[in-house]
Amino acid sequence: MGRPQWRLQNARVVVLGVVMILAWAGIGYRLFQVQGADAAMLSQRGFDQRVRHEEILPKRGTIYDRDGIELAVTIYGSSLVADPTLIDDPAAAAAVIGPLIGANIADVTVKLESEGRYLPLARQLEHAGEEVLATAIEEAGLDGFTFVEEPVRIYPSGMLAAPVVGLTRLDDGAGIEGIEAIMDGALAGRPGTRIVERDAAGRAIPQGELLIEPAIPGSDVILTLDREIQHTAELALGAAIEEGALGGSVIVMVPSTGKILAMVSLPSFDPNDRSALDPATLRNRAVADVYEPGSTLKVVAVAGALELGIVGPTTMIETPHEIMIGNEVFEDHSELPSTMTVADVVAKSSNVGTIEIQRRLGNERHYAFLDAFGLGRPASIDFNPEAAGRLDHYSAWCYSTCGASAAIGYGIGATPLQMAGVYATIANDGQWVEPHVVAEIIGPDGERIISEPRRRQVVSAETAGLMRQMLRGVVEGGTGRRARIDGFSVGGKTGTSVKFDVEEGVYSEDETIAWFVGIAPIDDPAIVIVVVLDAPTGLLDDGTELKFGGASAAPVFAEIAESVLHQLGVTSDKD
Numbered sequence: 001m002g003r004p005q006w007r008l009q010n011a012r013v014v015v016l017g018v019v020m021i022l023a024w025a026g027i028g029y030r031l032f033q034v035q036g037a038d039a040a041m042l043s044q045r046g047f048d049q050r051v052r053h054e055e056i057l058p059k060r061g062t063i064y065d066r067d068g069i070e071l072a073v074t075i076y077g078s079s080l081v082a083d084p085t086l087i088d089d090p091a092a093a094a095a096v097i098g099p100l101i102g103a104n105i106a107d108v109t110v111k112l113e114s115e116g117r118y119l120p121l122a123r124q125l126e127h128a129g130e131e132v133l134a135t136a137i138e139e140a141g142l143d144g145f146t147f148v149e150e151p152v153r154i155y156p157s158g159m160l161a162a163p164v165v166g167l168t169r170l171d172d173g174a175g176i177e178g179i180e181a182i183m184d185g186a187l188a189g190r191p192g193t194r195i196v197e198r199d200a201a202g203r204a205i206p207q208g209e210l211l212i213e214p215a216i217p218g219s220d221v222i223l224t225l226d227r228e229i230q231h232t233a234e235l236a237l238g239a240a241i242e243e244g245a246l247g248g249s250v251i252v253m254v255p256s257t258g259k260i261l262a263m264v265s266l267p268s269f270d271p272n273d274r275s276a277l278d279p280a281t282l283r284n285r286a287v288a289d290v291y292e293p294g295s296t297l298k299v300v301a302v303a304g305a306l307e308l309g310i311v312g313p314t315t316m317i318e319t320p321h322e323i324m325i326g327n328e329v330f331e332d333h334s335e336l337p338s339t340m341t342v343a344d345v346v347a348k349s350s351n352v353g354t355i356e357i358q359r360r361l362g363n364e365r366h367y368a369f370l371d372a373f374g375l376g377r378p379a380s381i382d383f384n385p386e387a388a389g390r391l392d393h394y395s396a397w398c399y400s401t402c403g404a405s406a407a408i409g410y411g412i413g414a415t416p417l418q419m420a421g422v423y424a425t426i427a428n429d430g431q432w433v434e435p436h437v438v439a440e441i442i443g444p445d446g447e448r449i450i451s452e453p454r455r456r457q458v459v460s461a462e463t464a465g466l467m468r469q470m471l472r473g474v475v476e477g478g479t480g481r482r483a484r485i486d487g488f489s490v491g492g493k494t495g496t497s498v499k500f501d502v503e504e505g506v507y508s509e510d511e512t513i514a515w516f517v518g519i520a521p522i523d524d525p526a527i528v529i530v531v532v533l534d535a536p537t538g539l540l541d542d543g544t545e546l547k548f549g550g551a552s553a554a555p556v557f558a559e560i561a562e563s564v565l566h567q568l569g570v571t572s573d574k575d
Contacts, residue, residue, distance in 0.1 A: 055118075058189030059151050061218030063165055063179060065227045066261075066439060070156050071165050072180065077152040078130050080122040084112050086144030096140045097121065100133055123170060124152045155271045161230050163284040164223075164263050164437060167271040177282050179221060179437070182384050186441050189218035220442040224259035229564050233262040236559045237531070240552060241266055244537040249286040249416045250556070251435075251530040252564055255424035255519070258433035258453040261527070261564070263287075287383040290390065290413040291513045291532065294497035294549070295349045295479075297409035297419075299426065301358040302346055303467050304369035307459045310360050313343040313466055319353040326400030330355055330408070346470040347478035349494060351408045358407035366403060367394035372458045374421045374432060375414055382437045389413045409497060420530045423492075423517045426468060427525035429461035472522045483518050483554040485562045487572035492518030492557065494549040499535060511535040514546070516553035520561045521573045527564055531556045 063072035080101065087093050090112035091105075098105035101122040111119055125133070130147055137145050153168045166178020175184035192215030233250045241248055252262040265285040269277055283289070305311045319340050322331035332351050337344075345353030358366055370376070376391025390413030397403060405411040417435055425432040434453035441449040459467075471491030474480040479494045495515030499508040514533040519525045531553040536546045546552040 056192035056194050056212070056215045057150050057173065058191055058215035059217040060153060060168070060173060060189065061187040061220045063183075063187070064220065064222045065225045065230075066223060066259075067226065068222075069227050071161065071223070071225070071227070072153065072155050074151045074153055076149055077124045078147045079120050079125060079150045080130075080133055081146055081148050082112060082119045082121055083117050083144045083146075084114050084119060085117060087112050087142070093140075093142050093144075096136055096142060097133070097145075100136055120148075120171075123150065157227065158272060159268045159270045160227065160234065161225055161263065162268050162271050163265040163282065163286075164225065165271070170274065178284065179223065179382075182382065183221050183438065183441075186219040187221060189444070190216040192216070217444045219444060222439045222442065224261065224437050224439045225263070226261045226567075229567060230262040230264070232563045232567070233264045233560050234266070234268075236556050236563075237264050237266055240533060240536070240556045243552075244546065245552070246534040247285060248531070248533040249289070250532075250560065251286055251416055251420045251528075252560065253420050253424055253435055253528045253530075255427035255525050255528050256433070258424070258435045259439070260435055260437045262560075263437065284383070285532075285534075286416045286530075287380075287386040288415070289532075289534075290387045290415055291515075292410050292412065292497040292500065293414045293419055294409040294495035294513070294515060295351075295354075296493045296495035296515045296517050296549075297412065297414070297422075298346065298349070298354045298407065299467060299471070299493060300369050300373055300375075300422065301354060301361055301366055301407045302342065302470070303426065303459050303463055304366060305357050305361045306342075306466055307369075307463045308361070308365065311342050311357055313341065313470060315342045316340070317342060317345055317350075317353045317356050319345065319350050319356070321352070323352050323355065325355070325404050326398070328401045328404075330404055343470050343473055346493075347473035349474070349479045354407045355404045358403055363394045363397050363403040366406065367391075367397075369458075370406070370412065372432075372456070373425060374418055375412060379415070379417045379421045380435045380437075382435075383417070386417070387413075387415050389415055389418055409495060416530045416532050419515070419517055420528055423519060423530070424528045425458050426464050426471070427519045427528050428464070430457055430459040430464035432456050432458050468519065468522050468525075471519060475518070479550045480516065480518070480554050482550060483516060483557045483561075485520065485558050485565070487574055488520050488562070488565055488570075489522045489573050490518055490520045490558075490561065491522035492516055492554075494554060496547065496549045508535075510547075512547040514549040514551075514553045516549050516557045518554075518557045518561060520565060521570065523573060526568060526570045527561065529557050529561055529564075531560070 060074045062070055065071055091109050094105045094108035094112055098108040164178055166175060166180035168175050168180050175181040193213040229252055233252055237248050237250045247266055250264040253260050263286050267281045269281040316339055319336055320338060322329055330351055336348050336350055340353055370391055375389055377388050378386040402411055421432060421435055433455050436451055436453050438451050468491050471493060474493055475483050475490045480492050483490055483492050497513045499511040499513050501508055514536050516531045518529050520527055533552050536552040538546045540551055544551045
């Protein structure tokens with residue numbers, strides 16, 4: 001019998017068997033790797049793809065006025081978040097998402113190609129916007145997108161006190177202007193962390209891992225501002241600006257406590273409408289703008305001379321129409337008697353008379369009083385940035401003319417807030433109290449931190465009382481007659497300084513800064529009000545030019561002061 005023939009079909013069976021054995025061996029080896037040797041690693045990789053570390057933004061503290069009315073508050077909205085590792089086609093996803101969030105498709109594509117796991121694409125979405133996005137994502141079958149709840153900052157009072165309250169950034173909610181920026185450390189709180197398992201569509205897996213370290217909310221900040229008084233001041237100043245001025249500011253302050261009841265800076269802005277935001281309106285003119293205060297600064301030289309006994313209210317001062325000091329001529333703006341008492345020098349705002357008083361006081365002592373009244377340095381820690389103003393040391397003064405210029409409010413720069421401090425010192429029996437707008441901070445645990453303003457005695461109560469009576473004369477029979485109020489005694493000082501053109505480095509030929517700083521009631525002061533108008537123009541019915549503080553700023557003071565005194569319940573001190 002011969003050997004069996006090896007047929008081709010048998011070879012095929014053998015080859016097929018070997019292939020099958022090798023295939024099953026490969027599958028077995030792979031199963032061994034997946035379920036045995038590499039099981040832990042692959043399990044961890046899958047877990048890592050499902051687990052996301054998400055930041056929990058804290059609820060920002062609320063800013064209130066002194067009556068507990070909300071000026072800035074946080075509500076909750078949502079943000080669209082992407083996980084780029086779960087997105088197969090970034091360009092296609094960007095084509096769907098980009099137009100709906102108002103972003104460039106190419107920019108969104110670049111973001112979706114990044115290596116991060118938590119990529120916020122659109123913040124502070126309203127409910128309707130979230131629904132539109134969610135529908136588009138679902139219809140396009142996109143994976144890797146989810147919506148996360150987040151805090152949203154809103155300002156219920158809109159433009160009211162906006163330069164004081166400020167605003168926050170949209171992307172991270174940090175304060176960038178006003179109290180929002182200054183008190184950001186207290187308002188912001190501390191973020192928390194959320195560790196959550198999500199499926200490919202971004203949905204939380206019900207039985208998945210979840211670990212939360214809660215966020216700590218921010219502290220609430222209560223301001224000294226009174227919303228009603230702020231509104232009154234804004235209306236009055238706004239009307240004056242509409243008559244013809246580039247802008248202006250108003251401060252209403254309680255002299256005995258330093259509490260600021262209103263601080264107005266116009267033009268202003270609406271922090272709820274970022275589309276119309278003009279960066280120029282973010283500036284708080286009351287603390288950022290520095291002007292030469294003109295005749296409003298005369299009170300410092302006179303108060304210093306009174307305090308040192310150099311003059312008294314009835315001391316006679318020679319007041320020719322003009323005098324030559326060095327190479328400069330100083331003159332009065334109207335015809336005045338050739339001899340006047342110190343009280344009349346103040347009432348009639350005589351430049352020549354004030355310069356004569358300053359010459360008796362001397363530069364060194366004059367500088368000391370300017371410094372003590374708070375010129376040349378920020379007036380409060382509650383405002384940042386706050387201009388320091390300008391007060392050169394007396395050793396740098398040109399002896400012949402700088403003292404004279406300083407006496408009548410030139411060569412020295414001051415903010416409206418600094419001038420509020422000067423007159424509040426006179427109103428408060430000679431004691432300077434730090435102006436402030438933050439009343440207290442309330443922590444998330446209920447702990448209260450109450451503001452304690454700095455204080456210092458500048459002049460005696462007797463000197464301050466004499467100055468108040470002289471300021472009464474300014475309103476009753478001097479340059480400030482338009483500041484009078486029915487039922488209340490008022491004292492104050494007008495001021496008109498030629499506007500300095502910073503860009504050109506010269507004084508303007510026709511524009512002025514118009515001031516009025518007043519105290520009411522003058523015998524028992526409840527408020528100090530500063531009014532500043534930038535380049536007012538026009539005429540009153542009697543032909544008086546509005547560029548003068550007595551014509552434009554004084555009536556604004558009267559309107560605001562009368563309303564505020566009634567709002568505060570101050571009793572009339574006149575029959």
